[in-house]
Amino acid sequence: xxxxxxxxxxxxxxxxxxxxxxxxxxxxxxxxxxxxxxxxxxxxxxxxxxxxxxxxxxxxxxxxxxxxxxxxxxxxxxxxxxxxxxxxxxxxxxxxxxxxxxxxxxxxxxxxxxxxxxxxxxxxxxxxxxxxxxxxxxxxxxxxxxxxxxxxxxxxxxxxxxxxxxxxxxxxxxxxxxxxxxxxxxxxxxxx
Numbered sequence: 001x002x003x004x005x006x007x008x009x010x011x012x013x014x015x016x017x018x019x020x021x022x023x024x025x026x027x028x029x030x031x032x033x034x035x036x037x038x039x040x041x042x043x044x045x046x047x048x049x050x051x052x053x054x055x056x057x058x059x060x061x062x063x064x065x066x067x068x069x070x071x072x073x074x075x076x077x078x079x080x081x082x083x084x085x086x087x088x089x090x091x092x093x094x095x096x097x098x099x100x101x102x103x104x105x106x107x108x109x110x111x112x113x114x115x116x117x118x119x120x121x122x123x124x125x126x127x128x129x130x131x132x133x134x135x136x137x138x139x140x141x142x143x144x145x146x147x148x149x150x151x152x153x154x155x156x157x158x159x160x161x162x163x164x165x166x167x168x169x170x171x172x173x174x175x176x177x178x179x180x181x182x183x184x185x186x187x188x189x190x191x192x
Contacts, residue, residue: 068163074164078168112130131151
């Protein structure tokens with residue numbers, strides 16, 4: 001998520017008309033029923049912003065402070081990669097749309113998930129930020145390896161690196177808020 005606020009999910013217009021293909025061959029009508037069931041389920045979860053407004057505002061402030069001085073394209077790449085890793089469709093949808101609005105190319109957006117195999121799409125600074133995003137997001141797997149940290153430290157001055165780390169922390173928090181409260185991809189509630 002970003003520095004704008006989330007409000008209660010309006011799921012009354014949420015439907016999925018796509019055909020899902022798996023071993024059960026779900027039909028479009030069944031896909032719609034699944035979307036409606038997901039929307040109903042999400043309504044039973046708390047609205048984090050309303051239930052913990054001070055915490056929510058603090059998180060918005062942390063997010064805003066984290067991105068200060070960072071290239072907006074880099075901010076979105078970090079948020080997109082963390083959202084991939086956390087399987088947060090809500091935030092992934094939001095940040096890929098934000099990146100497009102900011103002028104990001106479809107080619108780069110498609111390559112974020114496989115950036116190591118498509119390094120030529122990303123600058124050395126972006127590659128370092130993506131590697132650090134992965135290490136911090138998956139910190140329980142192997143910590144933050146010295147080589148990953150050193151690569152980031154070589155690309156960013158100390159203040160920038162601190163902001164990159166803070167941004168990684170905020171998007172991971174936002175992903176967890178969205179997943180825990182059942183946010184539905186495509187229902188970006190921010191005020192524009």
